[in-house]
Amino acid sequence: MNETNDTTKPSILSIEGLSIAYDKDKFAVKDVTATIKKNAITAIMGPSGCGKTTLLRAINRMHELYPNISTQGKIKLNDENIYEMSTIKLRRRVGMVFQRPNPFPTLSIYENVIAGYKLNGIHLKRSERDEIVETSLRNVTLWDEVKASLHKKGTFLSGGQQQRLCIARALAFKPDVILLDEPTSALDPVATAKVEDLLVELKKQYTIVLVTHNMSQAARISDNSMFMYLGELIEYENTKTIFTNPKDPRTEGYLTGKFG
Amino acid sequence: MDQTNILIEKKAAEILPDYFTGRKFKDRSFLIAIIFFSLITISFVFLIIGSLVLRGYHQINWAFFTETAPDTFTAMMAKTSGQIIPGGIANGITGSLYLVALASLIAIPFGVLIGVYLYENSEKRYASVIRDITDVLQGVPSIVVGLIVYLWVVVHITHGYSTLAGSVALALMMLPLIIRSTEESLKMIPDTLKEAAIALGTPYYKVILRVLIPTSFTGLITGILLAISRILGETAPLMLTTLGNPAINWNVTKPVSAVPLLIWQFYNDPNMVDLIWSSTLFLMGFVLILNLLSKWIAAKRNS
Numbered sequence: 001m002n003e004t005n006d007t008t009k010p011s012i013l014s015i016e017g018l019s020i021a022y023d024k025d026k027f028a029v030k031d032v033t034a035t036i037k038k039n040a041i042t043a044i045m046g047p048s049g050c051g052k053t054t055l056l057r058a059i060n061r062m063h064e065l066y067p068n069i070s071t072q073g074k075i076k077l078n079d080e081n082i083y084e085m086s087t088i089k090l091r092r093r094v095g096m097v098f099q100r101p102n103p104f105p106t107l108s109i110y111e112n113v114i115a116g117y118k119l120n121g122i123h124l125k126r127s128e129r130d131e132i133v134e135t136s137l138r139n140v141t142l143w144d145e146v147k148a149s150l151h152k153k154g155t156f157l158s159g160g161q162q163q164r165l166c167i168a169r170a171l172a173f174k175p176d177v178i179l180l181d182e183p184t185s186a187l188d189p190v191a192t193a194k195v196e197d198l199l200v201e202l203k204k205q206y207t208i209v210l211v212t213h214n215m216s217q218a219a220r221i222s223d224n225s226m227f228m229y230l231g232e233l234i235e236y237e238n239t240k241t242i243f244t245n246p247k248d249p250r251t252e253g254y255l256t257g258k259f260g
Numbered sequence: 261m262d263q264t265n266i267l268i269e270k271k272a273a274e275i276l277p278d279y280f281t282g283r284k285f286k287d288r289s290f291l292i293a294i295i296f297f298s299l300i301t302i303s304f305v306f307l308i309i310g311s312l313v314l315r316g317y318h319q320i321n322w323a324f325f326t327e328t329a330p331d332t333f334t335a336m337m338a339k340t341s342g343q344i345i346p347g348g349i350a351n352g353i354t355g356s357l358y359l360v361a362l363a364s365l366i367a368i369p370f371g372v373l374i375g376v377y378l379y380e381n382s383e384k385r386y387a388s389v390i391r392d393i394t395d396v397l398q399g400v401p402s403i404v405v406g407l408i409v410y411l412w413v414v415v416h417i418t419h420g421y422s423t424l425a426g427s428v429a430l431a432l433m434m435l436p437l438i439i440r441s442t443e444e445s446l447k448m449i450p451d452t453l454k455e456a457a458i459a460l461g462t463p464y465y466k467v468i469l470r471v472l473i474p475t476s477f478t479g480l481i482t483g484i485l486l487a488i489s490r491i492l493g494e495t496a497p498l499m500l501t502t503l504g505n506p507a508i509n510w511n512v513t514k515p516v517s518a519v520p521l522l523i524w525q526f527y528n529d530p531n532m533v534d535l536i537w538s539s540t541l542f543l544m545g546f547v548l549i550l551n552l553l554s555k556w557i558a559a560k561r562n563s
Contacts, residue, residue: 062459067383091461098459102452106474116460119470169460 011035012207018073028054030231041208043222051231056211060094061087095170097180101162103154110150116173136168160191177207196221227251316541324348335531351508355517362427367434375442398436406497421515426502434487441483445476478557485554489547495520519543
């Protein structure tokens with residue numbers, strides 16, 4: 001059940017018996033096992049409080065920022081256990097984009113894109129920097145919109161542009177995986193469509209894991225979908241299959257709008 | 261609304277002229293009362309500034325900023341011949357700036373670091389203890405701060421009144437203000453910004469140094485400026501720690517003068533009365549400028 005039928009693509013992440021508890025025995029994620037395919041979009045769906053964001057954050061260990069958290073199980077990134085890696089290295093390989101666009105307000109657009117390098121004290125030559133900024137912005141189709149104002153602050157951009165800037169910031173490190181936590185929930189439909197098109201384009205180069213509240217978004221752009229409920233992974237399937245022929249009654253109930 | 265109430269109002273409206281009845285009248289009279297009391301408050305500020313300018317302006321010239329305070333005999337001679345008192349308060353101005361600079365040097369690093377700690381660990385018991393102690397420190401009367409620093413620094417370290425002792429006393433008074441303003445301005449930063457930096461694999465100390473502090477920079481500066489303008493006028497702790505100095509002094513182990521100390525000295529010397537007003541005008545103006553500057557910075561941040 002926790003393997004998708006799609007065997008054509010190699011997997012990049014494997015989650016093995018992952019349980020995450022707040023306090024002592026309040027489980028946010030319960031014994032989740034799944035493998036995530038390379039160069040695919042994997043959507044995680046489920047009602048509020050089902051643990052989907054915690055599961056996503058566990059992939060780059062951002063969940064460890066919450067107080068009193070305990071984690072059991074493993075997540076392997078290319079056969080390396082991420083809980084034995086340094087968080088700094090891990091987070092460079094697994095980028096993250098958040099619900100609300102959060103460019104650094106004190107930095108220019110240019111500096112925002114290479115913020116990862118700047119904040120980590122990695123020194124780059126000017127030509128390298130220029131190239132990274134240009135490719136990252138081109139990747140998110142923002143280059144033509146901002147190339148004239150690269151050295152202005154990123155905060156004057158529209159919400160959708162800011163979110164694409166944040167995606168560019170995550171891309172600048174050339175990560176293996178990009179995690180997105182409801183990236184379009186603060187955007188209008190036009191900006192949402194742009195981000196969705198962009199994600200489909202990006203999966204050629206990157207692996208994308210997407211938490212979404214929006215079922216139709218999962219249906220539109222994801223290859224595989226997980227349905228989580230009360231911390232458990234109920235069903236994980238090819239998106240088409242899960243939407244047309246869900247196996248579990250709870251998945252069906254959620255997808256048909258009976259709860260959620 | 262209550263049926264009877266409406267009836268009563270209708271009745272009242274028939275008996276009394278319109279503007280004496282009901283909500284409109286209450287509203288109007290309340291507004292007038294507010295304007296009246298605010299005008300009284302504002303006029304006090306202008307009266308203070310006005311009388312300082314009127315009494316102080318004629319002593320303010322180039323020498324006021326470049327020369328030290330005259331002795332009482334010179335001042336008396338000038339007064340009896342109807343001239344303005346020669347000399348100025350350069351020893352006080354340089355002393356005040358020196359004391360404030362040293363105090364800031366001590367208080368800002370401590371205050372900002374403690375503020376960052378409180379922000380980062382706001383839930384912990386230890387943090388709330390520190391927060392309470394900070395509040396207590398803020399409430400300690402300045403004369404008590406002066407006495408304690410006298411005991412610690414004047415008696416045991418510099419073995420005499422000194423600039424160091426004065427700046428330690430002022431630093432102790434700045435510290436709670438800076439801690440609180442640092443914590444408050446860091447709290448204004450959305451958590452998502454911190455997460456953005458952490459998600460880029462930024463080591464924790466760099467998140468603080470390169471993201472949190474730059475983002476709340478204007479808030480920090482505003483807090484520091486307000487703390488400085490707060491301590492510029494402090495007199496009591498300085499009397500017990502640095503005493504005063506008729507000459508300009510840059511040696512931290514020697515006593516130094518300060519504008520509020522000079523005002524007190526002038527007050528005790530009948531020949532120097534004129535200098536009180538010009539020194540006070542200077543102090544007031546300086547504090548006012550710092551206040552306006554911090555307001556301007558805060559406004560710039562919000563726009």
